[in-house]
Amino acid sequence: MSGAVLKGQVALVTGAGWGDGGIGRTIAHSLAELGAKVLVSDVASSVEQTANWIVDDLPAAEAVSHCGDLSDEAVAAALIDRAMAEWGRLDILVNNAGGGIIRPFLEHTPETLRETVGRNLWTAVWCTYFALPHMVSARYGRIINIGADSVRNGLWDHAGYNAAKGGVHGMTTGLAREFADMDITINTVAPCAVNTERMRSRRAYDQSMAEKFTSVIPKGRPAELAEVSSMVTHLCKPESGFVTGQVISVNGGSTML
Numbered sequence: 001m002s003g004a005v006l007k008g009q010v011a012l013v014t015g016a017g018w019g020d021g022g023i024g025r026t027i028a029h030s031l032a033e034l035g036a037k038v039l040v041s042d043v044a045s046s047v048e049q050t051a052n053w054i055v056d057d058l059p060a061a062e063a064v065s066h067c068g069d070l071s072d073e074a075v076a077a078a079l080i081d082r083a084m085a086e087w088g089r090l091d092i093l094v095n096n097a098g099g100g101i102i103r104p105f106l107e108h109t110p111e112t113l114r115e116t117v118g119r120n121l122w123t124a125v126w127c128t129y130f131a132l133p134h135m136v137s138a139r140y141g142r143i144i145n146i147g148a149d150s151v152r153n154g155l156w157d158h159a160g161y162n163a164a165k166g167g168v169h170g171m172t173t174g175l176a177r178e179f180a181d182m183d184i185t186i187n188t189v190a191p192c193a194v195n196t197e198r199m200r201s202r203r204a205y206d207q208s209m210a211e212k213f214t215s216v217i218p219k220g221r222p223a224e225l226a227e228v229s230s231m232v233t234h235l236c237k238p239e240s241g242f243v244t245g246q247v248i249s250v251n252g253g254s255t256m257l
Contacts, residue, residue: 004034004035005034005035005237005238006031006034006035006036006091006092006236006237007034007035007036008035009035009036009037009089009091009092010036010037010038010039010083010086010087010089010090010091010092011028011031011036011037011038011039011091011092011093011094011236012038012039012040012041012079012080012083012090012092012093012094012127012131013027013028013031013038013039013040013041013094013096014041014042014070014079014094014095014096014097014123014127015041015042015096015097015098015099015123015146016028016040016041016042016047016050016096017042017043017044017045017046017047017049017050018044018046018047018049018050018053019044019046019197022196022197022225023096023146023191023194023196023225023228023229024040024042024050024094024096024097025040025050025053026225026226026228026229027094027096027228027229027232027233028040028050028054028063028094029053029054029057029058029229030226030229030230030232030233031092031094031233031236032054032058032061032062032063033058033061034233034236034237036091036092036236037061037062037063037086037087038051038054038061038062038063038064039063039064039065039066039079039082039083039086040054040063040064040065040066041065041066041067041068041070041079041097042065042067042097043067043068043069043070043097044067045067047065047066047067048065048067050063050065051063051064051065062087064082064086066078066079066082070097070122070123070126070127071118071119071122071123071126072126073126073129073130075126076123076126076127076129076130077126077130079127079130080127080130080131080134084134089134089138090131090134090135090141091135091138091140091141091142092141092142092143092144092236093127093128093131093141093142093143093144094143094144094145094146094232094236095123095124095127095128095143095144095145095146095168096146097119097120097123097124097127098119098120098123098146098164098165099119099120099198100116100119100120100148100158100160100161101115101116101160101161102157102158102161103157103160104157105157105159105160108160112160113160113163116160116161116163116164117160117163117164117167119164120161120164120165120167120168121164121165121167121168124145124168124171125167125171128143128171128175128186131143132175132179132184135179135182135184136179136182136184139182139183139184140182140183140184141179141182141183141184141185142184142185142235142236142240143175143184143185143186143187144186144187144188144189144232144235144236145168145169145171145172145186145187145188145189146168146188146189146190146191146228146232147165147168147169147172147188147189147190147247148161148162148165148190148191149190149191149192149249149250149251149254149255150162150165150192151165151166151169151190152190152249152255153192153216153254153255155213155216156212156213165190168188169188169190169247171186172186172187172188172245172246172247173245173247176244176245176246177245180244180245183241185235185240185241185243185244186244186245187235187243187244187245187246187247187248188246188247188248189228189231189232189235189248189250190247190248190249190250190251191223191228191249191250191251192216192217192222192223192249192250192251192252192254193210193213193214193217193222193223194222194223194224194225194228195221195222195223195224195225196225216254217251217252217253217254218252218253218254219252219253220252221252222252223250223251223252227250228250231248231250235248
């Protein structure tokens, strides 16, 4: 492993299925490289492949998987229980589960709006709700939510998605103040377009739309997976303990300040 900064710690990464686009599994792999024991979760059974990949690539790593829909509070509770049963502690929670149904607002149906909010907001709410008591007991924790720069820049066709991710941003600041004196930090990393498999598929399907989404990025390209995961892992480290309540954009300059 490249370092043992997180040796002995337990990290939970949601939305880490093999076909999730790559952000979750990249974050999980990076945390394992730093020495954390990793529980990866996703609604898709391919999440088991992610855990196997981590162990195969990093022979000293410990990684297990859990499959389920985390917008259901009972499933989220069971996931946190799995971490505690496996290793007896939970130090890091990365709320990456999500995925937007991106379309003009009036082209949404009630079902697609509920699904978008469920995927992106309720997953984060429930996992955080059930993880926090264990962090309070330990008086230590790192919670990193994956938000969206589109909340700040009003990107085309993202209103429904932004309603959910905006809730995640708002939860971040409220919880950060509430738990700051327990050495529990809560932050959000907000990417712009990311060069995931899903993004590449979208570009192949609708080149003009992909170009439209990247046109607001001064760097002129999507973020790479490592550029997002490196910010997440930085916030997981003990030395990041004075950073809390922040929405940190990884966005190539699409919004500033």
